[in-house]
Amino acid sequence: MTAIGRPRGFDADEALQAAMLVFWRQGYEGASLADLTDAMGITKTSMYAAFGNKEQLFRKALARYDEGPASYALRAVEKPTAREVATAFLNGAVRTTTQPDGPPGCFGVQASLAAGESGEPAREILSEWRNNGRRLLETRFRRAVDEGDLPPETDAGGLALYVMTVAFGIAVQAASGVSRADLQGIADTALRNWPA
CATH class of the missing domain: 1.10.357.10 (Tetracycline Repressor, domain 2)
Known part of the structure; x- marks a missing residue:
């Protein structure tokens, strides 16, 4: 039997909350990918796979702030x-x-x-x-x-x-x-x- 896909090893909602707080504290430019992934508890590869690039992550973090x-x-x-x-x-x-x-x-x-x-x-x-x-x-x-x-x-x-x-x-x-x-x-x- 073939595996459909590996389950995510992190909570995307918690990770997005962490990213929102990093952008809020440090600003867009001040938030490095290392700062973001460290706070989110994920690797850069996982971040890109789940949220896209930094700008896409920023848009999602702003939407979370808005909601x-x-x-x-x-x-x-x-x-x-x-x-x-x-x-x-x-x-x-x-x-x-x-x-x-x-x-x-x-x-x-x-x-x-x-x-x-x-x-x-x-x-x-x-x-x-x-x-x-x-x-x-x-x-x-x-x-x-x-x-x-x-x-x-x-x-x-x-x-x-x-x-x-x-x-x-x-x-x-x-x-x-x-x-x-x-x-x-x-x-x-x-x-x-x-x-x-």
Whole structure:
């Protein structure tokens, strides 16, 4: 009888979680293949077979981040009012970027900082990821204008950009060591300027 294939000797889900944390801590360029495979507990051959090249692994790690730590964004846009959307979004940014058991800051910001030419794919991937988040908020805020939840003169695109800018500013400050309490204060201050 011929063997169909050798079973994987590792848990792909755990390996991807480990890769996500390496990219989050060290960025795309800072994460060497050795760093990734050591953290994942697998060989380079196994990594390529299971996840593809470094860029493909990075895309999968970002998707895992999006479905896990950053999933607050999708939950936020389901809130009944625009103010509740912004509140949940900014509070989620504070919680995610200051997790005691995770890297400080945001994967979507940290992973592309200080990247040279070889990091260009990661910069492009993350730029699109951030722009998708902004468009998600803008669409939700346009709906709020249409429903009368926001004043008719509200610039939904500008408001979405404002919320995203505050959220990513929170992420940068979290990576610099600013406390969760102080960052929550920033989020609360930003919401004081919410359209009446």
